[in-house]
Amino acid sequence: MNKDELEEEVKEKLQGIAKQIKNELPEDFAFILLTCPFNKKPNEGQMMYVSNANRDDAVKAMKEFIQKTKNNYGNDTKILVHGAMQYRCEKCGKEWRMWLEVGVEGENKKMPCPFSIRCKCGGLAQHINWQDDIWLPKPILLEEKMSYFQLDRKGLNNHDSNACGIPVLK
Numbered sequence: 064m065n066k067d068e069l070e071e072e073v074k075e076k077l078q079g080i081a082k083q084i085k086n087e088l089p090e091d092f093a094f095i096l097l098t099c100p101f102n103k104k105p106n107e108g109q110m111m112y113v114s115n116a117n118r119d120d121a122v123k124a125m126k127e128f129i130q131k132t133k134n135n136y137g138n139d140t141k142i143l144v145h146g147a148m149q150y151r152c153e154k155c156g157k158e159w160r161m162w163l164e165v166g167v168e169g170e171n172k173k174m175p176c177p178f179s180i181r182c183k184c185g186g187l188a189q190h191i192n193w194q195d196d197i198w199l200p201k202p203i204l205l206e207e208k209m210s211y212f213q214l215d216r217k218g219l220n221n222h223d224s225n226a227c228g229i230p231v232l233k
């Protein structure tokens with residue numbers, strides 16, 4: 064399937080989904096549905112959208128949304144963690160806890176997390192005190208200051224068997 068055919072197919076699918084959304088939402092709600100292919104260089108992968116609002120209104124709403132959420136982007140995403148591991152930097156000696164987003168290691172494991180990660184100082188930090196790994200009986204919400212391994216959603220979506228938790232250091 065070439066690029067045009069693929070885009071044509073995606074466009075049709077989007078319109079199908081848009082019809083469903085329109086049926087589900089209360090009448091005075093507009094929606095904008097965006098999609099673009101993963102892992103494409105700019106200009107290669109085209110962003111496609113469908114909306115029940117006209118284009119000017121849709122663009123205006125998106126601009127306002129981006130402007131308003133720019134500074135706290137990510138803060139409103141609720142991330143659940145179900146455990147933690149201790150890491151120590153070989154270079155600066157710092158030790159800290161890396162929390163695990165649900166899906167990284169543990170129960171219902173979708174991907175592992177790396178044994179060695181890069182410390183903020185540039186050194187290499189390794190998983191230590193394995194016997195002290197924490198496993199929570201119930202997942203908790205990640206707090207702002209907690210470093211953690213994020214689920215590699217892109218890798219998961221692409222069925223990448225090498226997908227690994229992505230370290231996010233606070």
Ligand SMILES: [Zn+2]
Pocket residue numbers: 152153154155156157182183184185186187
């Ligand atoms: Zn360090």
